[in-house]
Amino acid sequence: MVGEERSGTSFVSTFLEILSPSYLLFPALLGTAILGLVCPLIGSYLILRRTVFLGLTLPQIAAAGVSFTFWLQQTGFLPQWQQGERGIGMIGSLLFTFLGMGLLGYLEQRRKGIAEGRLAAAYALAGALTILFIVFNPAGQIEVLNLLKGEVIGLSKGELRLLATVFGLVLVGMLLFRREFLLTSFDRDLAFLLKGQQIIWDVLLYLLAGVSIAFGVIMAGPLLLFGFLVLPALAARPLVNNMSSFLWLSSILGLAMALFGFYSSVRLDLPLGPTDVTLGCCLIFLAYALRRISPKRALGLIVLSSFAVWTYGCGTSTAPLPEAKALNNQTLWVAKVKNSTGLSLLLPATNPLRSLAEMAGKISSDYRQSVMDLLRDDLRRELEQRGFRVTLPEQTDARFPAFPADPGNAVRLAREGNLSGLIFVSEIWRWEADSRQFVRVFADFKIVRTDDGSVLWERRIQRAVSTPSATNLGQAYTDSVKEVVRDLFAG
Amino acid sequence: MDRLYGAHLGAVRQLEGMELGHDIDEIQSARGRASKDDSLPLVSLQNASLGYDSEPVLQNVDLTIYAGDLIGLAGPNGSGKTTLFRAILGLLPILSGALSRNCPLSNFGYVPQSAALDPQFPLSTAEVVEMGAYGRVRSYKFFPTEERKQIGKVLDQVGLRHLAGRSFFSLSGGQKQRILIARALMVKPKIMILDEPLSGVDEDSRKSISELLVRLARQNGLAIFFSSHDIPMVRRVADRLLRVDEGRIWWEKKGVELHS
Numbered sequence: 001m002v003g004e005e006r007s008g009t010s011f012v013s014t015f016l017e018i019l020s021p022s023y024l025l026f027p028a029l030l031g032t033a034i035l036g037l038v039c040p041l042i043g044s045y046l047i048l049r050r051t052v053f054l055g056l057t058l059p060q061i062a063a064a065g066v067s068f069t070f071w072l073q074q075t076g077f078l079p080q081w082q083q084g085e086r087g088i089g090m091i092g093s094l095l096f097t098f099l100g101m102g103l104l105g106y107l108e109q110r111r112k113g114i115a116e117g118r119l120a121a122a123y124a125l126a127g128a129l130t131i132l133f134i135v136f137n138p139a140g141q142i143e144v145l146n147l148l149k150g151e152v153i154g155l156s157k158g159e160l161r162l163l164a165t166v167f168g169l170v171l172v173g174m175l176l177f178r179r180e181f182l183l184t185s186f187d188r189d190l191a192f193l194l195k196g197q198q199i200i201w202d203v204l205l206y207l208l209a210g211v212s213i214a215f216g217v218i219m220a221g222p223l224l225l226f227g228f229l230v231l232p233a234l235a236a237r238p239l240v241n242n243m244s245s246f247l248w249l250s251s252i253l254g255l256a257m258a259l260f261g262f263y264s265s266v267r268l269d270l271p272l273g274p275t276d277v278t279l280g281c282c283l284i285f286l287a288y289a290l291r292r293i294s295p296k297r298a299l300g301l302i303v304l305s306s307f308a309v310w311t312y313g314c315g316t317s318t319a320p321l322p323e324a325k326a327l328n329n330q331t332l333w334v335a336k337v338k339n340s341t342g343l344s345l346l347l348p349a350t351n352p353l354r355s356l357a358e359m360a361g362k363i364s365s366d367y368r369q370s371v372m373d374l375l376r377d378d379l380r381r382e383l384e385q386r387g388f389r390v391t392l393p394e395q396t397d398a399r400f401p402a403f404p405a406d407p408g409n410a411v412r413l414a415r416e417g418n419l420s421g422l423i424f425v426s427e428i429w430r431w432e433a434d435s436r437q438f439v440r441v442f443a444d445f446k447i448v449r450t451d452d453g454s455v456l457w458e459r460r461i462q463r464a465v466s467t468p469s470a471t472n473l474g475q476a477y478t479d480s481v482k483e484v485v486r487d488l489f490a491g
Numbered sequence: 492m493d494r495l496y497g498a499h500l501g502a503v504r505q506l507e508g509m510e511l512g513h514d515i516d517e518i519q520s521a522r523g524r525a526s527k528d529d530s531l532p533l534v535s536l537q538n539a540s541l542g543y544d545s546e547p548v549l550q551n552v553d554l555t556i557y558a559g560d561l562i563g564l565a566g567p568n569g570s571g572k573t574t575l576f577r578a579i580l581g582l583l584p585i586l587s588g589a590l591s592r593n594c595p596l597s598n599f600g601y602v603p604q605s606a607a608l609d610p611q612f613p614l615s616t617a618e619v620v621e622m623g624a625y626g627r628v629r630s631y632k633f634f635p636t637e638e639r640k641q642i643g644k645v646l647d648q649v650g651l652r653h654l655a656g657r658s659f660f661s662l663s664g665g666q667k668q669r670i671l672i673a674r675a676l677m678v679k680p681k682i683m684i685l686d687e688p689l690s691g692v693d694e695d696s697r698k699s700i701s702e703l704l705v706r707l708a709r710q711n712g713l714a715i716f717f718s719s720h721d722i723p724m725v726r727r728v729a730d731r732l733l734r735v736d737e738g739r740i741w742w743e744k745k746g747v748e749l750h751s
Binding site: 047048050176177179180182183185186187189190192193194195237240241242243244245246 | 577580581582596597599601603608609611612613614615617618622623625626628630631656657658661674678
């Protein structure tokens with residue numbers, strides 16, 4: 001799950017914000033876009049050569065390589081590497097990919113069994129080995145699983161540079177030798193007559209595919225990579241009748257899949273890989289639907305839809321926080337923040353003695369501050385500075401619980417407690433500190449009128465908040481709260 | 492050495508022509524050609540044995556092809572026509588005997604059966620024809636303008652320039668064959684080998700393809716070697732007819748069959 005979204009912000013503004021280089025997850029977006037642009041070129045040939053299962057099997061083999069090297073490292077056979085998790089994973093990924101390709105190529109030459117059977121068996125074996133190596137390595141299970149899930153979101157700038165370099169070279173190779181790849185794929189006899197031994201071009205094509213898959217798996221995970229390899233090309237196929245259009249349209253659809261998948265992941269708070277793959281499958285259905293109508297109508301439909309999305313997207317905007325005067329200086333009850341994450345969100349204890357006592361069960365954890373406390377304090381302070389007459393519900397009755405963001409329930413609670421005026425309700429759905437220096441936040445904020453339950457103002461914060469200076473979890477929580485409150489009242 | 496070998500083969504061919512009872516005009520035309528082309532055959536097979544995995548499909552094959560020849564290869568399905576073609580094109584190593592070519596493989600225009608090509612590929616007819624020039628164009632270069640013009644010329648030759656932008660696999664069987672002939676012409680060949688160019692096409696297309704083959708042999712001086720299982724049709728089109736069946740190959744001349 002990635003990114004940032006505010007309820008009420010337009011499609012266009014959120015999309016443009018994502019595309020901005022200053023956007024926190026811009027490296028991740030760029031990485032996904034690179035994969036989306038280049039992978040379909042390779043996938044096109046895999047599809048045309050009817051070796052599409054190779055695109056499924058090789059990423060799984062690469063994933064087995066990743067978990068294998070982590071297991072070796074955990075058992076002490078491999079030293080800890082300064083380049084980090086991805087570096088060591090990349091070695092395993094490359095090694096296994098090329099070993100797998102070599103073995104599959106050898107069996108193909110020897111014509112042992114049927115081709116699909118070999119690929120299916122290799123896929124099953126690689127999947128099983130991936131799980132077994134993870135099970136053997138309980139210490140690094142979460143890290144390995146995260147890597148295999150394809151945490152593109154955690155791409156650092158250095159990793160992005162590496163990704164861009166590798167995929168840039170692959171792109172150059174695909175463009176440079178496109179004629180040879182086409183000829184050897186389409187008519188091997190003619191390729192032999194005109195270019196000599198076609199094995200050179202086969203090897204080169206599979207080398208480029210292998211490098212892309214090995215690097216792509218470690219950066220994006222097998223699912224997303226397989227999606228980028230085949231789905232854009234499958235979507236492009238029914239729409240074109242020549243090879244050059246097929247290649248560039250595959251690339252463009254891959255890029256669109258990457259960008260809109262990223263946007264959807266941000267907007268809907270969904271994991272990136274499955275979102276992209278689902279979007280890619282939708283593109284295939286859309287392509288076949290468009291093929292049924294004439295090209296002119298299809299083009300018109302696309303232009304019309306784009307215009308509608310743009311118009312609708314620009315039409316909605318974020319409503320600003322009303323002025324205190326406009327609300328006739330009514331009392332604003334700032335309710336306790338509701339925690340719907342299922343986690344305690346407590347800040348770590350700073351006093352070691354108290355921590356020990358808490359661990360021993362001598363004292364409860366109530367003395368520790370939580371994200372909810374910090375958030376309400378900051379909200380209250382900010383609202384007071386803006387001239388609101390802020391009161392806390394506990395001041396009238398200490399038994400007041402946290403209010404949910406649902407206006408109906410919030411108003412019901414307020415009426416039961418005889419509160420009148422306005423209530424500021426907040427509900428946290430996610431507040432997760434990521435090891436890579438940011439906190440993922442998903443929270444709703446509303447001002448509700450107690451008389452009629454109408455919502456005067458609302459905003460949803462759904463973003464990855466950067467906490468670069470945080471050295472521990474407590475600091476990350478504190479910094480993220482400040483950033484969220486600043487963001488909430490900005491503009 | 493080549494010159495000596497060529498002279499020898501030239502003599503053999505003249506003898507072969509007389510043995511087979513070719514028309515005097517044809518022999519004369521062959522003589523004229525021999526003086527012009529150094530009498531070197533483009534392809535020569537001597538006592539060759541052809542097959543797969545050491546299993547011979549055709550044995551004792553003797554064959555020479557000269558520039559301007561229009562040779563038909565007729566025989567039932569599975570008799571070894573494609574095997575012979577593949578051996579000539581170097582796609583299949585010969586099991587025994589001798590094979591010599593006096594022009595590089597890139598001068599061979601090969602027209603496969605259109606059904607053998609995968610319709611999964613989104614290819615326009617122009618792109619299919621363009622492939623014929625891939626042997627000349629370097630990987631890192633843009634496709635040259637002269638070659639683009641050449642695509643138009645060869646499409647004109649087969650009379651299908653208006654279909655340049657159409658999807659190759661949406662064409663009729665006859666149109667596909669003519670496009671594949673255009674692709675072979677794009678190679679700028681000295682010899683064209685066509686595998687069943689008249690199968691799966693309608694009568695009009697058969698006629699136009701036959702006329703095209705004759706024209707290419709007569710006007711362009713190309714050696715044309717094509718196969719078909721339709722023996723009467725091959726007799727009508729080809730100057731010489733090579734029959735193949737049950738592992739044997741022999742020349743036929745107007746109803747007279749002679750073993751080579």
